[in-house]
Structure formats: structure tokens, C-alpha cells
Amino acid sequence: MALSGLAIYKMLPQTNCKECGFPTCLAFSMKLAARQVELSACPHVSEETKTQLDSASAPPIRLISLGKDGHKLEVGNETVIFRHEKTFYHQPGLIYRLADSLDDQEFTHRLDQVADYGVERVGMDLRPDGVAVQDSSGSADTFAARVGQVAGKGLAIILMSSDPATMEAGLKAAQGKEPLIYAADSGNWQPMADLAKKYGAPLAVLGAGGDLEALAALAEQVAGYGVENLVLDPGARGWSDSLGALTRMRRAAIKKNFRPLGYPVITFPGEGSEDPREEAMLASQFIDRYASLIVMDDFEPAALYSLLTLRQNIYTDPQKPIQVTPGLYEIGDPKGDSPLLVTTNFSLTYFSVAGEVEGSGRPAWLLVADSEGMSVLTAWAAGKFDAERIAKAVKAAEVPDKISHKSIVIPGFVASISGDLEEELAGWQILVGPREAIGIPSYLRQLAKG
Numbered sequence: 001m002a003l004s005g006l007a008i009y010k011m012l013p014q015t016n017c018k019e020c021g022f023p024t025c026l027a028f029s030m031k032l033a034a035r036q037v038e039l040s041a042c043p044h045v046s047e048e049t050k051t052q053l054d055s056a057s058a059p060p061i062r063l064i065s066l067g068k069d070g071h072k073l074e075v076g077n078e079t080v081i082f083r084h085e086k087t088f089y090h091q092p093g094l095i096y097r098l099a100d101s102l103d104d105q106e107f108t109h110r111l112d113q114v115a116d117y118g119v120e121r122v123g124m125d126l127r128p129d130g131v132a133v134q135d136s137s138g139s140a141d142t143f144a145a146r147v148g149q150v151a152g153k154g155l156a157i158i159l160m161s162s163d164p165a166t167m168e169a170g171l172k173a174a175q176g177k178e179p180l181i182y183a184a185d186s187g188n189w190q191p192m193a194d195l196a197k198k199y200g201a202p203l204a205v206l207g208a209g210g211d212l213e214a215l216a217a218l219a220e221q222v223a224g225y226g227v228e229n230l231v232l233d234p235g236a237r238g239w240s241d242s243l244g245a246l247t248r249m250r251r252a253a254i255k256k257n258f259r260p261l262g263y264p265v266i267t268f269p270g271e272g273s274e275d276p277r278e279e280a281m282l283a284s285q286f287i288d289r290y291a292s293l294i295v296m297d298d299f300e301p302a303a304l305y306s307l308l309t310l311r312q313n314i315y316t317d318p319q320k321p322i323q324v325t326p327g328l329y330e331i332g333d334p335k336g337d338s339p340l341l342v343t344t345n346f347s348l349t350y351f352s353v354a355g356e357v358e359g360s361g362r363p364a365w366l367l368v369a370d371s372e373g374m375s376v377l378t379a380w381a382a383g384k385f386d387a388e389r390i391a392k393a394v395k396a397a398e399v400p401d402k403i404s405h406k407s408i409v410i411p412g413f414v415a416s417i418s419g420d421l422e423e424e425l426a427g428w429q430i431l432v433g434p435r436e437a438i439g440i441p442s443y444l445r446q447l448a449k450g
């Protein structure tokens, strides 16, 4: 049964030594109760307490890591069914599958496509996470050579082979990069589990056709054998079968605390689709519910961009919008007489406005007021983007010391605050800009003409 933070706190050493990464035992116990940390983070818990707390405190979905150092991909550790209940913590890894039987040129080309892809959105660097090397050649040497090629790229790696000897060749070639072994099934689980132990690698457990009872029994067997870092593949493919399986698994883990299904889930949208477009759509279903690793077959930059954007949105904490730091930003080397615009610190708003100013080719100053991460209209309605806040932002950023005029352009949506702002900024001219960022280039052109 789940314990409250206070009940857990009473069982902790209460020395506030901070070794767990939290300032106090109470803070740690609250996180433990919310199942966002593991008990093992506190090195001072007695064995007796460990036994008492273990099942009550372990996250309902185990945290699994692939890769090392700067290229670590962490999945799992989720605590809710729906994002709005709290937040989702670890976004699913987007992995591209490459067959080891591809010729040298094609394999290298596809690998580079994945490794080199990157886009910036609202100030964040978005990239695919890794490569799955599929044993299609039937040759352990070929498999190992391809894995070695991938290992130099700083990506998460999944090794896909049902043959333990080939798998071991891949593990050796992965150079200790903690790849995921895919997969242990009812026929080969023991040698695969031995490899997972020997190389300290996480292990995927493969079910058949969405039979969750059989999958749970196999996962329990493998965990009982001593391999606890597991990833599950229910074996369901296609739209409704996989949605049903993944939803039942998430519910069993979160609502019933059913440990044998409390692991991250791996999916293969390409195996349930007729073409690349359907694969991308199915991948988007998996981002929403409830995949931890999504192994794609078709690399299509436009589809990848959509998936990365969706993933970024779903895995943003709904209570903490992505924000930029309030202050005065220079867009395109502005001079003292360049126009001054003001907007909110919601990232998407900032980057839309900054992008349009930049695209206009007219340098400008962009003042970002602290609206607690809300967009213009939302912030205005909540009283977080009003004349007082804008005037404060002007002062805090020492705007009068940097520009030689006293004009400020406010978003068209908040034209109604012009009068109040005139009072707050005595002697300033308040100009009402366009409602949408897209109107900024033509507005700046008109402004330059006077």
C-alpha cells in the first residue's frame, strides 16, 4: 500500500545529510511518496526499513537508462495516467532501425541522417535519440561491425537479434555503451538474461500478440533470475491492439501497482503500418500513449520534425510553461534609435516574435516582460501582462540607458492597456503593433517610413 510522505519520513534517518540530492529527509520522503525517486538514493536506510519501504516507494514504472555520460537516454519512471494529473517525466526515445545487411554506403548514409539531424524549437535542441541495429544478415561479424559503426556516433543503441551469440558480438562492439538488448522471449530468455547480467545492459522482454498475462509471467521470471532493468514489448502491433495493450499496461502499473508490468514499453510503429505516413501517425499515438521507446523504420525529416514537436509539447510540464528569461534582447544588432517592442516570456511567443523581427531584416530591441510563462492574451487576462508589469520591465532592463527614443510597441491584442501604460511610462509614446507576430515585418516597414 502507498505510504504518505510523512509516514516515510518517520522511517528515514532524519539527519538531513543531503547525500540523496535533496536538502532534507522530508523533501526526499515527499518525492519518494510521489514515486519520483528511488529509495536507493539514500545510502543510510537500514535493511529493515528498506524491506518495509521498497514496494511502497519504488516508482510504479521503473526508470531505465540506455547509453552513458552525455548521451544517456532515460525512460520510464512515470507516475500518472494522464498528463494533466501532474506531468509526464521522461519523453519516449525516438530510435531509427537500420538493418545490418544494408550495403556500406546506404548504412553510413542512413546513420548520418539520424546522427546529424537537429532542429531548434523554442530555444531547445530537438534530435532523434538513437539507432537500433537489426540483425538481418545472420552474421555475427557483420552485426558487430555495424554496431561498432553506430557506437562512435554518441547515440543510444538497441541491439536486435534473437541469437545470443550474435547478441554477444554486438555487446562487445558497443564498447560498454549500455545498449538495450532486444529481445528475450519465451525460447531464449535465459541466455539473453545471462548476457544482460554479464554486460550490465537493460533487456527487452518480448510478449506475443498482446497477451499481457504471458508477458507479465515472463517478465517476472526474468526479474526473478536477477535482471531487473527491463523494457517490455507486448507484441501487439497496429492501431487498436497496441493502444489497448499499452493502456492496460499503464493502468496496471499505475493504478494497481502491478510490478511485472511496471517497466518502460518499446514499440515498432512501422510493423503496424502500410506506409511511412501511417508509421509516423502511429508513432504519434505512441507518443501520446504510452510508449517509452519508439523504433521507426522510415527516416523522413518532415515527419520527424512533427514527432519531435509533439513530443516536446506532451512532455512539457503543464504547470510550468517553457519560458525565456525576462530582459532586453537585441535582434539583428539594433542601434539606439531602433524600434522597441515588448512581449511576454512564454517561449513560443518570444520565438515567434523574435523570428518575425529577424525575418523582417530590421534590427530591433525586444523587451521580454515576466508574465510567468503565459502567452500575451492569457497573461493579460490573468493580470500578468499589464501596464505596471511592462513599466517594471522597462526599468529592470534599464531600457532608457540603451535606446535613444521613448517609443514602445505593444502587441495589438493588449491595445486596451495603452492609456494605463502612458501613465506608468510618463513621456513615452505607446504604439499599438499587430495582433499576430506574422504582421510584424510589414508593421516595422511602415514604422520605418514614418
Ligand code: SF4
Pocket: 012, 013, 014, 015, 016, 017, 018, 019, 020, 021, 022, 023, 024, 025, 028, 029, 041, 042, 043, 044, 045
Ligand atoms: S540521504 Fe537519507 S539521510 Fe541523508 S538527507 Fe537524504 S534521506 Fe535524509
